[in-house]
């Protein structure tokens with residue numbers, strides 16, 4: 001526990017006091033939209049895109065959080081500003097938004113008869129996330145299709161980023177059973193690749209980048225960034241239906257997500273991808289991303305790994321308030 005503070009329904013409280021009620025609709029139904037943004041050199045990256053997606057998710061869930069997007073943005077920047085002094089200047093941050101309908105009206109008397117939506121924003125230093133990712137950057141990811149399917153848009157649109165995520169958790173559990181360190185890829189009900197439980201997937205074949213159509217997957221902000229960078233680099237990129245067949249024949253495969261940005265895969269279902277190392281198009285994209293944000297995020301992760309033990313010790317030494 002440190003001095004970090006969390007925005008919780010209009011107030012700033014310590015992390016240990018940032019509690020959501022057992023009567024909250026989030027706990028009852030997974031009825032909560034959320035977002036995860038990261039900073040590069042302490043500046044939020046594509047915050048507007050994340051907030052647009054948050055408000056899209058809230059629209060689908062029919063939650064009025066009581067704040068305009070601009071107000072949410074201002075509170076986000078204020079939360080980040082309040083937390084930044086708790087870490088060294090080179091530390092980047094995960095910014096998390098969690099917004100639910102609030103406690104169920106059935107239990108409204110516990111909340112003075114007027115339950116409000118639950119709105120929280122918290123910032124967490126990226127040291128733990130990124131230190132744990134170094135081996136993936138170095139060795140590449142091993143992917144395999146898991147039994148759990150993606151929930152298709154006609155059942156619950158995955159474009160909304162919600163806490164209703166048991167199917168992703170099932171995929172993670174199944175991935176672990178497929179082999180140590182396996183990253184599970186979910187298929188959609190038509191047998192096409194959809195996404196992983198927290199990341200989007202890309203294939204490269206004959207110099208063309210392909211990623212699943214935006215039908216049964218989250219429209220990752222990092223996915224969008226790859227498509228933009230590919231455009232700038234003059235690399236053809238398309239959204240299309242991709243199956244196991246295409247994945248097994250790909251020259252390159254890579255995955256994207258907010259914290260680690262982009263990471264190459266070395267195998268798909270036990271078969272080596274390309275030459276088993278980071279492919280040329282992946283390398284171009286990763287280099288372009290580093291240039292875009294003015295930071296070598298792989299080197300940063302390595303530096304965080306070196307100081308993780310000290311960081312944890314310092315965290316644990318601070319008295320819990």
Ligand SMILES: Cc1ncc(COP(=O)(O)O)c(C=O)c1O
Pocket residue numbers: 036168195196197198199200217218219220221222223256257258259
């Ligand atoms: C299911 C799912 N797909 C894809 C992604 C990647 O999205 P982004 O690049 O916006 O982090 C995430 C991120 O959490 C996710 O949960």
